[in-house]
Amino acid sequence: xxxxxxxxxxxxxxxxxxxxxxxxxxxxxxxxxxxxxxxxxxxxxxxxxxxxxxxxxxxxxxxxxxxxxxxxxxxxxxxxxxxxxxxxxxxxxxxxxxxxxxxxxxxxxxxxxxxxxxxxxxxxxxxxxxxxxxxxxxxxxxxxxxxxxxxxxxxxxxxxxxxxxxxxxxxxxxxxxxxxxxxxxxxxxxxxxxxxxxxxxxxxxxxxxxxxxxxxxxxxxxxxxxxxxxxxxxxxxxxxxxxxxxxxxxxxxxxxxxxxxxxxxxxxxxxxxxxxxxxxxxxxxxxxxxxxxxxxxxxxx
Amino acid sequence: xxxxxxxxxxxxxxxxxxxxxxxxxxxxxxxxxxxxxxxxxxxxxxxxxxxxxxxxxxxxxxxxxxxxxxxxxxxxxxxxxxxxxxxxxxxxxxxxxxxxxxxxxxxxxxxxxxxxxxxxxxxxxxxxxxxxxxxxxxxxxxxxxxxxxxxxxxxxxxxxxxxxxxxxxxxxxxxxxxxxxxxxxxxxxxxxxxxxxxxxxxxxxxxxxxxxxxxxxxxxxxxxxxxxxxxxxxxxxxxxxxxxxxxxxxxxxxxxxxxxxxxxxxxxxxxxxxxxxxxxxxxxxxxxxxxxxxxxxxxxxxxxxxxxxxxxxxxxxxxxxxxxxxxxxxxxxxxxxxxxxxxxxxxxxxxxxxxxxxxxxxxxxxxxxxxxxxxxxxxxxxxxxxxxxxxxxxxxxxxxxxxxxxx
Numbered sequence: 001x002x003x004x005x006x007x008x009x010x011x012x013x014x015x016x017x018x019x020x021x022x023x024x025x026x027x028x029x030x031x032x033x034x035x036x037x038x039x040x041x042x043x044x045x046x047x048x049x050x051x052x053x054x055x056x057x058x059x060x061x062x063x064x065x066x067x068x069x070x071x072x073x074x075x076x077x078x079x080x081x082x083x084x085x086x087x088x089x090x091x092x093x094x095x096x097x098x099x100x101x102x103x104x105x106x107x108x109x110x111x112x113x114x115x116x117x118x119x120x121x122x123x124x125x126x127x128x129x130x131x132x133x134x135x136x137x138x139x140x141x142x143x144x145x146x147x148x149x150x151x152x153x154x155x156x157x158x159x160x161x162x163x164x165x166x167x168x169x170x171x172x173x174x175x176x177x178x179x180x181x182x183x184x185x186x187x188x189x190x191x192x193x194x195x196x197x198x199x200x201x202x203x204x205x206x207x208x209x210x211x212x213x214x215x216x217x218x219x220x221x222x223x224x225x226x227x228x229x230x231x232x233x234x235x236x237x238x239x240x241x242x243x244x245x246x247x248x249x250x251x252x253x254x255x256x257x258x259x260x261x262x263x264x265x266x267x268x269x270x271x272x273x274x275x276x277x278x279x280x281x282x283x284x285x286x287x288x289x290x291x292x293x294x295x296x297x298x299x300x301x
Numbered sequence: 302x303x304x305x306x307x308x309x310x311x312x313x314x315x316x317x318x319x320x321x322x323x324x325x326x327x328x329x330x331x332x333x334x335x336x337x338x339x340x341x342x343x344x345x346x347x348x349x350x351x352x353x354x355x356x357x358x359x360x361x362x363x364x365x366x367x368x369x370x371x372x373x374x375x376x377x378x379x380x381x382x383x384x385x386x387x388x389x390x391x392x393x394x395x396x397x398x399x400x401x402x403x404x405x406x407x408x409x410x411x412x413x414x415x416x417x418x419x420x421x422x423x424x425x426x427x428x429x430x431x432x433x434x435x436x437x438x439x440x441x442x443x444x445x446x447x448x449x450x451x452x453x454x455x456x457x458x459x460x461x462x463x464x465x466x467x468x469x470x471x472x473x474x475x476x477x478x479x480x481x482x483x484x485x486x487x488x489x490x491x492x493x494x495x496x497x498x499x500x501x502x503x504x505x506x507x508x509x510x511x512x513x514x515x516x517x518x519x520x521x522x523x524x525x526x527x528x529x530x531x532x533x534x535x536x537x538x539x540x541x542x543x544x545x546x547x548x549x550x551x552x553x554x555x556x557x558x559x560x561x562x563x564x565x566x567x568x569x570x571x572x573x574x575x576x577x578x579x580x581x582x583x584x585x586x587x588x589x590x591x592x593x594x595x596x597x598x599x600x601x602x603x604x605x606x607x608x609x610x611x612x613x614x615x616x617x618x619x620x621x622x623x624x625x626x627x628x629x630x631x632x633x634x635x636x637x638x639x640x641x642x643x644x645x646x647x648x649x650x651x652x653x654x655x656x657x658x659x660x661x662x663x664x665x666x667x668x669x670x671x672x673x674x675x676x677x678x679x680x681x682x683x684x685x686x687x688x689x690x691x692x693x694x695x696x697x698x699x700x701x702x703x704x705x706x707x708x
Contacts, residue, residue, distance in 0.1 A: 209415065
């Protein structure tokens, strides 16, 4: 049981990083990124390839950050004129493109067979129990660090400018905010965070394949951020843990329902996820922890 | 209705907690041998997963009815992989750590099996799967020799395709593969074996799953004027491809794996379209008593012929052979002791048996050789089954086996 909890919490932490990434770009700048799974994949593959070639894990994590940030920049350049729904569709397509590259460029990614045997740092020396615990601590520390960082960012002039772009891009530009640069920086940063999550996932699981990066994960993260509260890092983190707890909790709940066999339970779980999203949007559209808008500083007359 | 933040948080917390609490109250039967049925109930494997899970339950029932294995009753814990590695890993972790299962049975797609096997290796328990990817035979995936494959590897399937193409006198084969480890494994195995025989593949295409039409891919293949098209495909896509091919009016032959070219395909397309298609399968023991027992259980649970779902037959065999290994290892044996007996109860040199009850009785008098419902079920050193293959031809809507291929 303990090991299962450690495992679930680690996955929760990785989802929390993804939620922070989405919250930054969606809640911050208002750009809907449905391609989250793609950046997640770029990070995972980057570190798998680099550490597979013999580099230490820390270099792998660094290259995951770098690779996904670069892809993020490219995407923003390519979609400058797109906003709202149009951007969402393009980013959804982008995630598929990345998955298809991973599936077809077999010299690099080993295709559909996936990459197995990704280094799990220190696992062989400390044993798998200690590794699982240590990794949970590490991932949680990264989540806390990232949360503090992004919270700081939200309250900084950069964060305020970001939200100005979200509310009205033209007005922000008119007020002298560098809209394009802001978008590029925010998207690259958000992509890097998603890439980091991917890298952490890869080293934890030791196996990745294109099947891992289907759009389903993006949907879960949207559920997390909507539930937690768009525009507030703490909300995103709590939302992500809540989603993982909910997904895993439904396993046990479905088992206890009388007259439901495991096959029906499997279908029921998927329905519950959909119902949860509907309920949240209906009862609490602003999420558990809604965004706090700081009042403008009073100026003396 | 208006919920405060506090109320919402509290109810969410309660919902999560409620999942865990009653588990603690339910004490599990200490004497039972716990098995995880980890099957693709939803997702791409959905058409097969339901049958697999029901057959695992049915086979376990048969074992328990015969008095259990090695003095223990089997208890099944079922989970859904969603045909998705991420979801499967969490489900496997739950089975191993919460339910304390001592074996996991019935993962289907290669991606899922490759993702789950590090966990079963870490726990030191066997994983029985029906995935085709060659990577599952060797380290790192199978470094502990706890993985058993109940399906012929895709590479072997490909070699069988090549033998059949040669025997039928084809000169210009082309290949079409579903883009996953299994589909590509089939056609690549074919290409390797065919070129080793000095032949040439005139065209090949790998297509993306879940398309409404495969016209473009098909046209690319037909432009090369092949005399036969070899596929690594599944039922849904094969149905669309063949319908579109029939509309073009081209005279090409097809060699298709039997999990796609099955009675369901004939039913979906009608006899005219599928006339002359060569369906290749690893010889399942259709005439055998094991198959009859499986088929009866499948009819009872699903209401259809067991022939339509080869993976369910494999799932049936998984439970039976595991139970026989438990029986051979004796009371209280742990996973590694049971693992050591796998080949002893399934491979030749021994009394041939076709059910758990029969095997349990025969084990008292010496070695046994379980001949399964899905194949004769002999494992090689990698834990792979090494079946013979058969070529069946579809004529007038009937799938008739014509000859065997030995590799």
